[in-house]
Amino acid sequence: xxDSIVMRFVVPMTLMLIGNLFMARRIIYGSxxxxxxxxxxxxxxxxxxxxNSMLVATSIVIGVVLALYTTSxxxxxxxxxxxxxxxxxxxxSILFTFISRNLIELVTFWLxxxxxxxxxxxxxxxxxxDTISMAAxxxxxxxxxxxxxxxxxxxxxxxxxxEAFTTPxxxxxxxxTDPIVLxxxxxxxxxxxxxxxxxxxxxxxxxxAPSPAxxxxxxxxxxxxxxxxxxxxFYSIDRALFSSIVxxxxxxxxxxxxxxxxxxxxxxxxxxxxxxxxTSIIAVLIALYVxxxxxxxxxxxxxxxxxxxxxKVSMFMDSGFIELVAHERDIRRLGYIYRISPxxxxxxxLSIMAVLGMPPSxxxxxxxxxxxxISHNITYSWIYVVVLVIAAVKVxxxxxxxxxxxxxxxxxxxxxxxxxxxxDALQLQKYTLMISIxxxxxxxxxxxxxxxxxxxLMLLRKLSYLLIISMTMFVALIYMLYNLIRHNIxx
Amino acid sequence: MSINEHDKVMYSIINYMxxxxxxxxxxxxxxxxxxxxxxxxxAGFKISIVVLFTIAVERMIYTHRVEIVSTVSIVSxxxxxxxxxxxxxxxxxxxxxxxLSIVFLIMNEKNGRKINTLLDxxxxxxxxxxxxxxxxxxxxxxxxxLETLTIIVITTLFVVKTYCIKSKAFYKVHxxxxxxxxxxxxxxDKIFNTLSEKLxxxxxxxxxxxxxxxNSVTKVLQNLAHIDIPFIIIELKTIEYMMTISxxxxxxxxxxxxxxxxxxxxLERIQHSMEHSFLFFVxxxxxxxxxxxxxxxxxHI
Numbered sequence: 001x002x003d004s005i006v007m008r009f010v011v012p013m014t015l016m017l018i019g020n021l022f023m024a025r026r027i028i029y030g031s032x033x034x035x036x037x038x039x040x041x042x043x044x045x046x047x048x049x050x051x052n053s054m055l056v057a058t059s060i061v062i063g064v065v066l067a068l069y070t071t072s073x074x075x076x077x078x079x080x081x082x083x084x085x086x087x088x089x090x091x092x093s094i095l096f097t098f099i100s101r102n103l104i105e106l107v108t109f110w111l112x113x114x115x116x117x118x119x120x121x122x123x124x125x126x127x128x129x130d131t132i133s134m135a136a137x138x139x140x141x142x143x144x145x146x147x148x149x150x151x152x153x154x155x156x157x158x159x160x161x162x163e164a165f166t167t168p169x170x171x172x173x174x175x176x177t178d179p180i181v182l183x184x185x186x187x188x189x190x191x192x193x194x195x196x197x198x199x200x201x202x203x204x205x206x207x208x209a210p211s212p213a214x215x216x217x218x219x220x221x222x223x224x225x226x227x228x229x230x231x232x233x234f235y236s237i238d239r240a241l242f243s244s245i246v247x248x249x250x251x252x253x254x255x256x257x258x259x260x261x262x263x264x265x266x267x268x269x270x271x272x273x274x275x276x277x278x279t280s281i282i283a284v285l286i287a288l289y290v291x292x293x294x295x296x297x298x299x300x301x302x303x304x305x306x307x308x309x310x311x312k313v314s315m316f317m318d319s320g321f322i323e324l325v326a327h328e329r330d331i332r333r334l335g336y337i338y339r340i341s342p343x344x345x346x347x348x349x350l351s352i353m354a355v356l357g358m359p360p361s362x363x364x365x366x367x368x369x370x371x372x373x374i375s376h377n378i379t380y381s382w383i384y385v386v387v388l389v390i391a392a393v394k395v396x397x398x399x400x401x402x403x404x405x406x407x408x409x410x411x412x413x414x415x416x417x418x419x420x421x422x423x424d425a426l427q428l429q430k431y432t433l434m435i436s437i438x439x440x441x442x443x444x445x446x447x448x449x450x451x452x453x454x455x456x457l458m459l460l461r462k463l464s465y466l467l468i469i470s471m472t473m474f475v476a477l478i479y480m481l482y483n484l485i486r487h488n489i490x491x
Numbered sequence: 492m493s494i495n496e497h498d499k500v501m502y503s504i505i506n507y508m509x510x511x512x513x514x515x516x517x518x519x520x521x522x523x524x525x526x527x528x529x530x531x532x533x534a535g536f537k538i539s540i541v542v543l544f545t546i547a548v549e550r551m552i553y554t555h556r557v558e559i560v561s562t563v564s565i566v567s568x569x570x571x572x573x574x575x576x577x578x579x580x581x582x583x584x585x586x587x588x589x590x591l592s593i594v595f596l597i598m599n600e601k602n603g604r605k606i607n608t609l610l611d612x613x614x615x616x617x618x619x620x621x622x623x624x625x626x627x628x629x630x631x632x633x634x635x636x637l638e639t640l641t642i643i644v645i646t647t648l649f650v651v652k653t654y655c656i657k658s659k660a661f662y663k664v665h666x667x668x669x670x671x672x673x674x675x676x677x678x679x680d681k682i683f684n685t686l687s688e689k690l691x692x693x694x695x696x697x698x699x700x701x702x703x704x705x706n707s708v709t710k711v712l713q714n715l716a717h718i719d720i721p722f723i724i725i726e727l728k729t730i731e732y733m734m735t736i737s738x739x740x741x742x743x744x745x746x747x748x749x750x751x752x753x754x755x756x757x758l759e760r761i762q763h764s765m766e767h768s769f770l771f772f773v774x775x776x777x778x779x780x781x782x783x784x785x786x787x788x789x790x791h792i
Contacts, residue, residue: 146773256758263755339497346504349548353508356544357537359515367537372530375574385575392570395540399566403547410501410548462530465522470515477511481504488500 008044008099012037016092020085023071031068034088038063044099049170050456051230051302055098058306059220061438062313063091069317069431070212076324076424077210078127086123087212090116094220098227103164103172107152110224114145117221120213121205136204143201144191148225151188154181174235182237186245189232193225194276195246195283196253202276203260207268211320214268218275219313223305226282230301233290246287247383251390253280258397265331267319267408271312274401278308281394284387285370292377299457300369306442307363311355314435315405318348321432322408324425331404335411341426342485345409347433352402354439356395359470362442367395369459437478444471502549509545512538536573540566 019033038060045053045060067088074083093113100106122137124130156164158181159172167173176182191198202222206214229246257277264270282301289297319329321337321344328334338345354361357368374391378384447467450460460467516538523531543566 142773259751259755338501342497342500342504345501349504349508353541353544356541358508358512358541359519359534359538364534364537368530368534371533371537371570371574378574388574389567389571392567395570396564396566399540399544399547403544406548459530462528463534466515466519466531466534469518473511473515477507480507484500484503484507 008041009096012040012092012095015040016088020088023081023084027071031071034067035064037088037092038067038095041095041099051227051298051305052098054302054306055223055227056095058309058442059091059095059098061442062216062219062309062435063095065431065435065438066091066212066215066313066317069320069428072424072427072431073210073212073320073324076428077320082127083123083210083212086116086120087216090120090213090216091220094216094224097224101168102166103156103159103169104161106169107156107164110152111149113221113224114148117213117217118145120217121209123210123213124208130208133208136201136208139201140205143198144194144205147188147191147198149188151185151228154185154188169231170234172235176232176235176237179238179241182241183245185232186229186242189225189228190249191225192228193222193279193283194253195225195280196249196256199253199257199276203269203272206272206275206316207266211316211323214271214319215313215316218271218316219309219311222275222279223309226279226286226301226305229283229286230298233286239290243287243291246283246290247387250280250284250287251387253277254284254390254394258394258401261401262397262404264401264404266329267322267331267334267405268316268329270331270401270405271315271319274398275308275312277394277398278304278312281370281391282308285373288373288377288384288387291383292380294373294377295456296369296373296376296459299459300366300373303362303366303369303457307355307361307366307439310435310439310442311351311363314347314351314432314439317428317432317435318344318351321425321428324428331408334408335413337409341429342488344429344432346481346485347429347436348406348409350433350436351439352406354436356399356402360443360467360474361439362446363439365443365446365460365463368463369457372459440471440474443467447471505545505549509542509549512542512545516542533573540570 015033015037019030019037022030022033024030041056042060044056070084070087071081074081090113093109093116096109097106097113100109118137118141119126121140122134124133125137155174158174158176159167163172176185187198190196191201194202202218206218209217232242254277257273257275257280261270261273261277264273282304285297285301285304289295289301321341322334323329325337325340326334350358355363357364370391371388374384374388378388446457447460447464450457516535519531519538520535523529523533523535
């Protein structure tokens, strides 16, 4: 019943379509139906694969929050709700890609997602004739869509149509023995995950798209490339070649992306460059898993994927808020957002601190798992030492670029009242706060699941007392912060 | 709400968060040491890095690239060394620890710069976790007494150096040590004199030996009582030396910064040309594939 196509694809799609029809007249009913369409996909959560389950769970949470955010954003920025159905469709197609059982389902929804991504990047061109958006969309088409599609079609050709329709994804008898074929496939997925040498489309594409679209592209769509790399690890491939290429390109992009992010002064470009860096480090973790077979690397990459997805979505939501409120993206001319909305600044601060490793967030778990995995294997090969050094530099650079980003919020500048466009924009702050806090709720859920039935994430057991204490203290902290803000709003 | 009130709210938020983080970090490290869990100490170390972020946000730093380069290098070294020490056994671990302490020591000597306070706090946080880790390593891997003592001495020196160098406490430590040496010296001298007098009464032969011994001990103790003078000279020389190294570091940082800017502009150019060449490559490849397909079809007709 749960596995049927009707339950997996038809029900959510129908709910979403009806919801969007309702949006024109009754926004509340429409929003409820749209949220239900994402929630109905939670039946796919109970799968044996940790990576997949976590991706689906994250996408559902992001989907629910973005469904609400996009309504307010679209109305504030464009005055209409035309952005909403495209965003919903993109979210659903990404979710369908992650819940696909066989290769043909995966390829179909992957392609659908890519096309919708193209439409969203070019949205400002469609809406108001902005040529920069179109240029970025074409760049995305050429350097992300085309290479990825080539990889998918190679996989489809190797598998054969019968098997592609019937065999579950993990059980495919794929033998990628030719090194050239493997390199071609890898480069295609590198293009999706924005890893060197096909990384350069991302900063342009993610910085020109509307903020909810940037959030999905940066938070979830690049993870499709990571998911594909993860799936490749199950097939018969030259493991040494796979890990060497991914390690080389991944480590290079990790450093390059983080350094470029530290030098950016446009909030969206900064976030886009940081995405290339973060995605690459996740790919490196997968390469290390393929190289060593240590399951801790997969667990680390899973947690890092979730942490980064939530972080990036909340940050792009925040950039959308800043754009709407200040009509400005240059950090040097911002620095007063905390004076307009302390709640938004608090949400951003929480997101940044979560990804940097504030307990009990999912980012904290990701960092502990990542460094533990590397240090467990450090004595076996010099490669782990190199990865450790680069990961350390990346962490320090991430502190730097996050502080630079936060200067847009807090730099003791006076707001330019004449340029402020508050209106509906202030509605958005609560959604950013919701997604920021979800990073902490995720840890709580994972911990409970780990205690109940999951056999994975064994390292969590060693952190039990720390998690319990930090969760309790965090609840107290949130209560205090809530009281502080509420008291000030009243006064 | 006025602008000042907003400022207060934001600073209160940051302070609350900082308090929370410090509390959790301390809890994690303490528990890690008590239950001998390395993961918990690691967690404490991670949290200390987030504390660094909150401090930086509060002080609104990072306006200059030099500051970025400094902080990045310190944090990177700290993280790498933390995990390296975890696995390095005996001598290598000790050498790494000493090297790391020296690096932090030099970095801390960069007086008169804007980031000095931040660096102090970073060092403070990170050092606390190094001490915890070292202690943990000592108890876990049963290092030799000599190594344990070396670690403790270096740590103590570092802590004294970091926290007391610019305060009165450092000079008070000097005064205290001088007082202790004088008191100890006088007492030992008295004991020796009394002992020699007693011996003189009983045995004439031992008179010369005891007097000689007493004189030599007195001399040594007199020297010891004035040990603070060369100690202060060494201290001043060290400070001078450290300041010179600090200047060198500054020059080195500027050099690295310029180098990075050059590399970045080169990378930008490469990226730009890559975009075009890749497009050209795709175009050529598609033509090649098309021609091969035509040939294949023609040959198989």
